[in-house]
Amino acid sequence: MTEKTAxxxxxxxxxxxxxxxxxxxxxxxxxxxxxxxxxxxxxxxxAPAGPTLRAQTLQTLANVKAVLTEGGASWDDVMMIRVYLTDVDHFAEMNEIYDAYFAEQALTQPPAARTTVYVGLPAGLLVEIDALAVLG
Structure with missing residues (x-):
């Protein structure tokens, strides 16, 4: 059985x-x-990257990418992304930021599936993102 690695x-x-x-x-x-x-x-x-949705979303994506890289994966390996927003009114802006970010990533595979839900997060945090990648 394969070992689980943190x-x-x-x-x-x-x-x-x-x-x-x-x-x-x-x-x-x-x-x-x-x-x-x-x-x-x-x-x-x-500390949060800043008070704006743009600053926090871009830093959040960078943080997800850092974990993917640490595990030997890239955005091309991601099958599912879940976005958690604290405010329904942020959906359109987050979509614009998300689309622009992934347009710059030069993906060679189709984009991942995505779900967006609305949640409560600690004060000052506007967005949280997780991802599931499958390698080789």
């Missing part, structure tokens, strides 16, 4: 509870919900 990129701080930023087992890589925190800074508490 993934924590160097840009990420230790999770605040018993979970992994990502887990890979065989050809499956699950990225935990990532938020728009800036890369870890020498023991400082994580």
């Amino acid at each position: 993934l924590t990129p160097s840009t990420h701080s230790v999770p605040p509870a018993r979970f992994s930023h990502g887990v890979r087992k065989g050809g499956v890589l699950q990225v935990a919900g990532q938020v728009g925190f800036l890369p870890a800074q020498d023991g400082e508490p994580p």
